[in-house]
Amino acid sequence: MVDIDEIYEIAPLLTLEDFNPKGGLTSDEEEAVSVFLMYLYQLYEEYNVSSPSQILNEFQEAVDKLIMELVGLTEDQIDNYILNDFRYELDEYGIPYDVLSYDSSDDKELIEESLIAALITLNNDITVKAMHYVKNMSNFMDSFNINGSFKQAITKINNLVAFNIMNAKEKSHREVLKFVYGDDELYYWDAVMDMRTCRWCIDMSKSEPMTIDKFPLDHPHGRCSLVPVNGDFSDRYKEVMR
Numbered sequence: 001m002v003d004i005d006e007i008y009e010i011a012p013l014l015t016l017e018d019f020n021p022k023g024g025l026t027s028d029e030e031e032a033v034s035v036f037l038m039y040l041y042q043l044y045e046e047y048n049v050s051s052p053s054q055i056l057n058e059f060q061e062a063v064d065k066l067i068m069e070l071v072g073l074t075e076d077q078i079d080n081y082i083l084n085d086f087r088y089e090l091d092e093y094g095i096p097y098d099v100l101s102y103d104s105s106d107d108k109e110l111i112e113e114s115l116i117a118a119l120i121t122l123n124n125d126i127t128v129k130a131m132h133y134v135k136n137m138s139n140f141m142d143s144f145n146i147n148g149s150f151k152q153a154i155t156k157i158n159n160l161v162a163f164n165i166m167n168a169k170e171k172s173h174r175e176v177l178k179f180v181y182g183d184d185e186l187y188y189w190d191a192v193m194d195m196r197t198c199r200w201c202i203d204m205s206k207s208e209p210m211t212i213d214k215f216p217l218d219h220p221h222g223r224c225s226l227v228p229v230n231g232d233f234s235d236r237y238k239e240v241m242r
Contacts, residue, residue, distance in 0.1 A: 011145060013048060019041040021034050021162075022159075025162055028080075028084065029081070029165050029166065032077070033161050036115065036161055040066075043062060043066055044150050046062065047146060048145075048146060048150075052129075053130075055126060055127065056127065056131065056134065059126060063122065074108050074112045074115070082104045082169065082172065083102065086102045086172040089172070090176065093176060094241065095179065095180075095237075099240055100176070100179050102172040107171070111161055117156075118156040118160065125152070129144070130144070170217050174213075174226075177226070177228070179236060181228045181233065182235075182236075186229040187211070187212050187215065187226040187228055189204040189205045189226060190205070190224055191204065191205035191224045193205070197223075201222070212226060
């Protein structure tokens, strides 16, 4: 069955409040997401009452410009949200910042590609809808709106940016553990085992102990943890602690 809402949906105008980060994020995740959503809001404000013809003439260029801005913003800002958490953990273990570093380049690339994908989808959805109105709905131009497509873009940016920041934090945490306990230390998956524990984590808790790199990343806001089997400090960490 064809979903005609993509073309004929009469969605209400969005407000600034609609461009807020979703709940359940940490303060730094929320701050990072909110920055990207404010740029999206500016695009929405510029085109939310545009005609289909104006969309076809201008929207692609505006989206391309926004992509360039957000890619630059990711390069300039995202380290703050990833490395601050990493350095906080270094402080907890008493590890000097110049002894252990974390390369966030892969994380930034994933965030950039997530933003690009969300904006390309936004542009494609709105452009196709505008083309349909120009070619087939010339007497109903007043019903054209872009609100639903922007609402979907808000959800995608919320989810993808937050998800990749959470993954980056988990990866940086594992780098600290490898420094403290050594690359060859074995770990077991310590599941919380309450009513909220998912089946995936329960299954992981039954795994044989493995080195940390063999474990998959935990899901966002996971409450389970990796616990070292022996817990003996590595020679590198002992040297730092002298």
